[in-house]
Amino acid sequence: MIRHVIDDLYQIGEHVETEHGLEAILTYVILNDGNPLLIDCGSHIHRDSVMAQLTELLGEGIPEFLFLTHSELPHAGNIAAITEKWPDIKVIVSNVMLPYIEVLPVLPLEQITQVVPGTKIEMSGRTIEFVDALLKDQPGSHWVHDSRTGALFTGDGFGYMDTAEGSQSVVDGSDAGSAGDVSQAAFEAYHKIAFRFLRWIKPERIAADLRKMFAKRNVQVIAPIHGNAITVNIDKHLDSLIGALTAVNKSYRK
Amino acid sequence: MTPQDTLQEAKIFGDGLGRVAVRAITPNIFWLTHCLGVLAQDYYKEYFAVLPNAADYAGDRIVDYPFSAFLIVDEKSLLIDTCGPKQKEAFLDAVQFCLDGRQLDYIWISHVELPHAGNTGALKQIWPSSQVVTVAGGENYELHGLENALTAAPSDVIDLGEHSVEMVDALFVDHGLSQWLFERKTGMMFTADWAHNLHEPAKCHCFKFLDEMFEAGYDAKTHVEDIKVNAWYQFPWLAWCDADILCEAIDDLFDQYDVKILAPSHGNPIRKDFKQFIPALRDGMRMAAEMPFSHVL
Numbered sequence: 001m002i003r004h005v006i007d008d009l010y011q012i013g014e015h016v017e018t019e020h021g022l023e024a025i026l027t028y029v030i031l032n033d034g035n036p037l038l039i040d041c042g043s044h045i046h047r048d049s050v051m052a053q054l055t056e057l058l059g060e061g062i063p064e065f066l067f068l069t070h071s072e073l074p075h076a077g078n079i080a081a082i083t084e085k086w087p088d089i090k091v092i093v094s095n096v097m098l099p100y101i102e103v104l105p106v107l108p109l110e111q112i113t114q115v116v117p118g119t120k121i122e123m124s125g126r127t128i129e130f131v132d133a134l135l136k137d138q139p140g141s142h143w144v145h146d147s148r149t150g151a152l153f154t155g156d157g158f159g160y161m162d163t164a165e166g167s168q169s170v171v172d173g174s175d176a177g178s179a180g181d182v183s184q185a186a187f188e189a190y191h192k193i194a195f196r197f198l199r200w201i202k203p204e205r206i207a208a209d210l211r212k213m214f215a216k217r218n219v220q221v222i223a224p225i226h227g228n229a230i231t232v233n234i235d236k237h238l239d240s241l242i243g244a245l246t247a248v249n250k251s252y253r254k
Numbered sequence: 255m256t257p258q259d260t261l262q263e264a265k266i267f268g269d270g271l272g273r274v275a276v277r278a279i280t281p282n283i284f285w286l287t288h289c290l291g292v293l294a295q296d297y298y299k300e301y302f303a304v305l306p307n308a309a310d311y312a313g314d315r316i317v318d319y320p321f322s323a324f325l326i327v328d329e330k331s332l333l334i335d336t337c338g339p340k341q342k343e344a345f346l347d348a349v350q351f352c353l354d355g356r357q358l359d360y361i362w363i364s365h366v367e368l369p370h371a372g373n374t375g376a377l378k379q380i381w382p383s384s385q386v387v388t389v390a391g392g393e394n395y396e397l398h399g400l401e402n403a404l405t406a407a408p409s410d411v412i413d414l415g416e417h418s419v420e421m422v423d424a425l426f427v428d429h430g431l432s433q434w435l436f437e438r439k440t441g442m443m444f445t446a447d448w449a450h451n452l453h454e455p456a457k458c459h460c461f462k463f464l465d466e467m468f469e470a471g472y473d474a475k476t477h478v479e480d481i482k483v484n485a486w487y488q489f490p491w492l493a494w495c496d497a498d499i500l501c502e503a504i505d506d507l508f509d510q511y512d513v514k515i516l517a518p519s520h521g522n523p524i525r526k527d528f529k530q531f532i533p534a535l536r537d538g539m540r541m542a543a544e545m546p547f548s549h550v551l
């Protein structure tokens with residue numbers, strides 16, 4: 001389902017059923033004045049619908065870059081279809097990735113560029129910046145910030161389990177289920193499964209790093225892959241996320 | 255060459271980015287491993303460049319990093335992980351060589367990443383009746399190409415005949431849904447992404463067990479340093495940990511399981527005198543947690 005997020009940013013993709021609720025598997029598209037950018041490319045089980053949605057949204061537009069937050073199948077599962085349709089697309093991944101073995105071997109390795117956190121790409125009046133993925137399940141992951149929309153693409157971080165009603169809309173303050181607000185419990189259900197390392201950490205330390213990251217740049221949109229984009233109450237959602245991480249950590253202590 | 259001949263020397267399938275070697279750890283347990291050999295210097299240069307002491311890994315000393323699977327052959331056979339799609343042809347040949355005409359009964363997956371699970375579909379095509387086993391907890395495994403998996407939880411046991419494997423709570427993980435495995439007859443503990451060293455192709459360390467590496471110039475100090483560096487890369491969350499709690503968990507693990515063989519995904523297996531290495535595993539983890547992390551926030 002194509003959904004407009006803000007300005008020239010759209011999300012596409014599907015939700016799948018899990019034991020804990022509906023999990024989104026999204027791709028983000030920045031139209032970027034005719035030079036579209038993709039963030040992740042969805043699951044192979046949604047190949048036909050992802051490609052149809054991309055075609056509908058882009059028309060004749062040819063995406064120049066595919067930024068992969070990381071290379072697991074739900075994030076990079078359509079890389080074969082994408083490179084078949086747009087053979088010249090450049091794929092950008094983290095410097096701590098080993099593309100020859102961690103990305104599906106369906107495109108020449110020369111087409112994949114690795115970037116270190118802190119790298120910035122300037123294009124059509126916007127700056128795309130790669131930063132460390134503070135919540136990740138694969139070492140070779142990064143988050144991506146877009147200066148024009150203020151979107152922070154957080155990969156697996158900030159994922160949440162949704163309801164049928166909430167999954168219908170981006171989180172923009174409207175009153176349909178979680179579309180009004182993502183609860184701490186919804187973040188908690190997701191992060192407990194995704195990040196088992198939370199059992200070992202001091203929550204206040206990761207909280208401090210997350211707050212620094214948000215304080216340092218203009219974040220208007222939190223754009224997770226496993227939850228619809230969040231465009232309202234950014235500070236409050238950061239608080240809820242930190243509350244969820246703290247609760248997951250506590251759940252491991254008897 | 256018979257599968258058991260690989261107790262002494264490796265049998266190698268394929269080459270370059272796709273090669274896979276077989277070594278028998280015991281007459282019935284095989285290590286199937288991919289590493290780059292002479293190509294390592296090209297592929298790991300950037301990877302290790304972010305270390306404070308990069309020259310120790312990608313300059314004066316050129317290291318290599320294995321991606322491994324393990325196969326237990328008994329009345330029933332069980333494969334631990336699958337190597338990656340890039341190694342598909344050589345890996346399938348290697349599994350068939352070790353099975354020596356038998357069926358593959360279980361494809362047990364530690365976690366969903368491609369280098370660990372990426373050949374599951376290809377294996378299922380050859381052995382359609384094999385059962386995929388993944389960790390319970392709520393993932394939609396179809397997303398990872400692991401549909402129809404049987405899910406297992408810590409302390410669940412699969413009987414293979416003389417061998418039996420117990421699911422182990424994976425302590426130190428990248429992916430949230432991960433499991434480790436303990437084989438009760440031999441005392442082999444599979445620890446996926448934790449507790450691995452590095453090796454040097456130039457010193458002919460590829461496809462060697464740790465005791466053989468020590469005979470070929472590897473030493474205890476480098477071993478601890480390698481465990482540290484690998485943990486630092488693999489578990490960036492160590493930035494937010496106190497080391498003591500990790501060391502306690504390591505001690506508890508080896509109190510609970512009488513480990514005699516250590517089989518990590520990305521290191522050279524320890525087949526002898528395992529207990530003497532426990533302090534190195536603990537110290538390496540402590541040192542990793544105490545290393546600076548330079549997160550770009």
Ligand SMILES: [Fe+2]
Nearest residue numbers: 072137138156
């Ligand atoms: Fe992930």
Ligand SMILES: [Fe+2]
Nearest residue numbers: 074075156225
């Ligand atoms: Fe994910």
Ligand SMILES: [Fe+2]
Nearest residue numbers: 367428429447
């Ligand atoms: Fe992993």
Ligand SMILES: [Fe+2]
Nearest residue numbers: 370446447519
């Ligand atoms: Fe791994």
Ligand SMILES: [Zn+2]
Nearest residue numbers: 289291318460
């Ligand atoms: Zn090697």
